Amino acid sequence: MVEMKRDLGDLALFGGRAGFLQPLLVGRPNPIDRSRLFDRLNWALDNQWLTNGGPLTQEFEKRVADLAGVRNCVATCNATVALQLLVHACALTGEVIMPALTFAATAHAVRWLGLEPVFCDVDPLTGCVDPEQVQAAITPRTSAIFAVHLWGRPCDVDGLEKLAADAGVRLFFDAAHAIGNTSAGRPVGGFGGAEVFSFHATKVVNSFEGGAVVTDDDELARRVRALHNFGLGLEEVSSAGGTNAKMSEASAAMGLTSLDAFEEVVRHNKSNYEHYRTELSGVPGVAVLAFDENEQNNYQYLVVQIDEDVTGLHRDLLLRLLRAENVVAQPYFSPACHQLEPYRSRRNVHLPHTERLSARVIALPTGSTVSREDIRRVCDIVRLAATRGAELTARWRQAHSDDQPTARVMRDISEWTRVG
Ligand SMILES: *Cc1c(COP(=O)(O)O)cnc(C)c1O
Numbered sequence: 281m282v283e284m285k286r287d288l289g290d291l292a293l294f295g296g297r298a299g300f301l302q303p304l305l306v307g308r309p310n311p312i313d314r315s316r317l318f319d320r321l322n323w324a325l326d327n328q329w330l331t332n333g334g335p336l337t338q339e340f341e342k343r344v345a346d347l348a349g350v351r352n353c354v355a356t357c358n359a360t361v362a363l364q365l366l367v368h369a370c371a372l373t374g375e376v377i378m379p380a381l382t383f384a385a386t387a388h389a390v391r392w393l394g395l396e397p398v399f400c401d402v403d404p405l406t407g408c409v410d411p412e413q414v415q416a417a418i419t420p421r422t423s424a425i426f427a428v429h430l431w432g433r434p435c436d437v438d439g440l441e442k443l444a445a446d447a448g449v450r451l452f453f454d455a456a457h458a459i460g461n462t463s464a465g466r467p468v469g470g471f472g473g474a475e476v477f478s479f480h481a482t483k484v485v486n487s488f489e490g491g492a493v494v495t496d497d498d499e500l501a502r503r504v505r506a507l508h509n510f511g512l513g514l515e516e517v518s519s520a521g522g523t524n525a526k527m528s529e530a531s532a533a534m535g536l537t538s539l540d541a542f543e544e545v546v547r548h549n550k551s552n553y554e555h556y557r558t559e560l561s562g563v564p565g566v567a568v569l570a571f572d573e574n575e576q577n578n579y580q581y582l583v584v585q586i587d588e589d590v591t592g593l594h595r596d597l598l599l600r601l602l603r604a605e606n607v608v609a610q611p612y613f614s615p616a617c618h619q620l621e622p623y624r625s626r627r628n629v630h631l632p633h634t635e636r637l638s639a640r641v642i643a644l645p646t647g648s649t650v651s652r653e654d655i656r657r658v659c660d661i662v663r664l665a666a667t668r669g670a671e672l673t674a675r676w677r678q679a680h681s682d683d684q685p686t687a688r689v690m691r692d693i694s695e696w697t698r699v700g
Pocket of ligand 1: 359361382385478479491
């Protein structure tokens with residue numbers, strides 16, 4: 281029986297016993313039915329069809345397309361390359377407008393191909409790109425918008441689609457967080473010119489590594505499919521030639537087995553979300569990011585905002601404190617992309633809403649491996665820390681008066697982010 285932490289001295293930060301023996305992680309892979317996975321792998325080995333759009337990949341593409349409500353799905357070896365395939369398939373050049381509040385992959389994907397990510401600010405409530413800010417960032421060099429359904433909550437898709445049409449630029453969505461979700465009842469996958477899913481091991485559906493481009497644009501799908509296989513079968517010559525971004529049959533076997541569990545995982549995530557909301561309701565300055573209950577959500581990220589003005593506790597100190605308890609929470613996404621190299625020194629932009637959100641949010645562990653009891657214990661710690669935040673901060677500063685708190689905490693966090 282684990283005793284409850286009642287006083288600041290019980291916190292591991294101040295020498296108490298860690299709340300968890302085993303680390304509680306954000307993005308721990310959701311368990312799958314191994315016998316189904318091995319059956320599929322054996323089947324691929326028996327048939328000696330290991331890659332090159334084999335039956336498992338075809339089946340995976342069909343199931344992802346159905347979930348996304350679109351006609352076409354091209355499975356890839358990861359989502360970063362899937363984004364790059366769109367750049368080539370649409371011959372994008374110059375500048376691509378995107379939020380800075382996203383995983384670095386969104387920006388790196390286009391930067392790697394010599395295009396320039398232009399970061400614009402987000403809606404302070406949703407954390408997704410704000411169409412007005414996108415509009416203000418459009419220049420004659422803009423060729424596309426890469427919007428991100430942050431934490432799985434869909435962007436203002438209608439606003440963005442209208443804006444992109446009026447401005448004559450392409451619109452794509454990084455939907456790495458949003459498989460299975462809906463906006464106004466319409467599934468994520470059919471918005472803009474195309475959307476991209478990630479099936480990285482940490483995502484809600486995983487194929488070890490993997491991604492997909494989904495779209496209702498048959499011609500775009502045809503080009504992406506050819507380009508992801510060395511450009512073979514493309515009558516017109518692409519300046520890029522082509523690449524190898526295929527999904528293997530082993531990945532598709534994992535992806536299919538993960539999809540088999542999807543509904544159950546989402547049910548578990550949703551119940552985790554409800555437990556977190558109940559446990560943290562009424563804690564001043566601590567807000568669990570809400571999902572629209574009228575929509576489908578996969579609830580793969582459990583995001584909490586910490587208001588330091590109310591709690592007296594900075595998000596970075598809470599991260600450190602939780603880490604000491606073996607709760608490996610993550611500052612998704614901090615630093616924001618415009619604060620990261622190589623972008624920081626190229627353009628000095630100030631994005632107030634992005635920076636504010638980025639400094640306040642924390643992703644807490646969820647997923648099938650996280651139990652109700654885990655959540656109760658995590659929330660006990662968060663509650664204790666947040667309700668005694670000023671006292672806690674003063675005590676911690678006193679113990680570390682020899683160094684600059686924030687700088688040091690930030691260093692540690694970048695370490696964890698690397699490991700994670
Ligand atoms: C995970 C993620 C990616 C990258 O996906 P990979 O499949 O690992 O390449 C891109 N964008 C966002 C928002 C992500 O969370």
